[in-house]
Amino acid sequence: MTSTFTVPQVAVSKRRNGATPLTMITAYDEPSARFVDAAGAELLLVGDSVGNVVLGQKDTLGVTVEMMAHHIAAVARANPRGVIVGDLPWMSYHVSVEDSVRNAATLVRAGAHCVKLEGGKNRVEVISAITNAEIPVMGHLGLTPQSVLAMGGFKVQGKTEDAAQQLIDDALAIERAGAFAVVLEGIPDVVAKRITEALTIPTIGIGAGPDTDGQVLVFHDLLGLGNRTPPKFVRVYGQLGQAMTAALSEFVGDVRSGAFPSDAETYHAPKGSNLSE
Ligand code: KIV
Numbered sequence: 043m044t045s046t047f048t049v050p051q052v053a054v055s056k057r058r059n060g061a062t063p064l065t066m067i068t069a070y071d072e073p074s075a076r077f078v079d080a081a082g083a084e085l086l087l088v089g090d091s092v093g094n095v096v097l098g099q100k101d102t103l104g105v106t107v108e109m110m111a112h113h114i115a116a117v118a119r120a121n122p123r124g125v126i127v128g129d130l131p132w133m134s135y136h137v138s139v140e141d142s143v144r145n146a147a148t149l150v151r152a153g154a155h156c157v158k159l160e161g162g163k164n165r166v167e168v169i170s171a172i173t174n175a176e177i178p179v180m181g182h183l184g185l186t187p188q189s190v191l192a193m194g195g196f197k198v199q200g201k202t203e204d205a206a207q208q209l210i211d212d213a214l215a216i217e218r219a220g221a222f223a224v225v226l227e228g229i230p231d232v233v234a235k236r237i238t239e240a241l242t243i244p245t246i247g248i249g250a251g252p253d254t255d256g257q258v259l260v261f262h263d264l265l266g267l268g269n270r271t272p273p274k275f276v277r278v279y280g281q282l283g284q285a286m287t288a289a290l291s292e293f294v295g296d297v298r299s300g301a302f303p304s305d306a307e308t309y310h311a312p313k314g315s316n317l318s319e
Contacts, residue, residue: 046123047084049156049178053222055084055244057255064223064256066127066246067264070096070113074261075120083124085246087258088114088154090129091187095262102187105131107145111152118153127180128154132188135159135168142168146177158225160186162212166219173220181216183209183237184250185228198249200229206236213237213245225258226250228275249275 055061066085069075070092078086092113093099107130114128128149135142146157156178159165169179184199193199200206210233213224223244226234231251238245238254247254263272266281296302311317 047125049125049222052084052125053178053243055255056242058239061244061255063254064244064246066256066258068095068258068261069117069120069122070261071116072120075117075122078261079120079122079124085127085256085258086117086122086124087127087158088117088129089158089260090131091260095260095268101190103132103190105129107131107134107148110134111148114149114152114154125155126153128152128157130157130159135165135172139168139171143171143175143177146172146179147175150177156180156222158182160188161216162209163215166215169216169219169221178222179220180246181213181221181224182227183212183216183224183229184226187227196228198228198230200233206230206233209233210237210240213241217241217243223255226254249273 052064055064057063064085065083066087067078067081067083068089068091069078069086070088075086088110090102090105090110092109093102093105097104099105110128110131114126117126130142130145130149134145149157157172158180159168160182162181162183165181169181172179185193185196187196190196200209209229216224221243223246224241226237226245226247228249231253234245234247234250235253244255246256246258248258259276262268263276264279265283266278267283267286272278293302
């Protein structure tokens with residue numbers, strides 16, 4: 043699978059060097075990938091957020107490698123120009139290094155151009171092994187949703203000087219291990235700025251303020267398709283959920299009133315056939 047945007051291009055996209063900010067949007071199936079591609083985003087993230095966003099689960103912990111491969115393959119069928127980032131789900135890179143490399147390869151064989159995993163210094167060995175298997179790795183620091191139980195909920199991270207310094211150390215560690223970019227989620231803007239300045243690889247923020255090298259949002263959040271009030275860092279660019287309900291309701295009403303289907307929407311028997319009316 044080829045793409046117009048490549049991992050090496052993303053890896054050098056630092057705003058301080060004059061690069062345009064990167065855009066990454068989640069996609070979970072062929073239609074969403076087509077829409078994201080048409081918008082021109084450089085990166086499509088097949089996130090494990092598929093669990094809560096698409097499958098109605100309460101968090102991402104129920105998502106498996108097989109589920110991720112299924113959704114990545116659907117996104118890849120859209121043949122987007124952007125880099126397809128496949129999220130390694132919880133427990134797919136926590137048991138052993140060998141396991142992690144094999145699971146990363148499963149996502150690449152499904153169509154991902156790289157994988158994303160959560161964690162800092164504790165993931166150095168795994169990042170280095172996956173990178174050595176020629177699979178590019180994107181890191182993910184801050185509010186890491188797979189740590190929801192350990193964090194005691196989805197809470198903004200890095201709020202003290204010590205916690206901020208730990209995040210900077212984590213970011214430097216995963217850069218040294220070979221990560222080509224890192225997502226910064228749910229941290230104060232000043233901390234995201236310090237991490238972005240400290241790294242040579244790009245940072246992509248979500249709830250991390252304006253100073254990162256790029257921004258990522260969840261497809262359903264930015265299009266108003268979610269079933270909850272989105273967090274404060276989301277800007278809703280379209281109320282497509284309302285538009286969809288209006289269109290669907292019109293269909294239901296037309297069927298009930300007999301206005302659908304019309305004659306033009308109906309097949310007729312060929313003229314002169316012996317089919318009776
Ligand atoms: O799974 C996901 O959608 C993510 C984003 C929140 C960055 O990891």
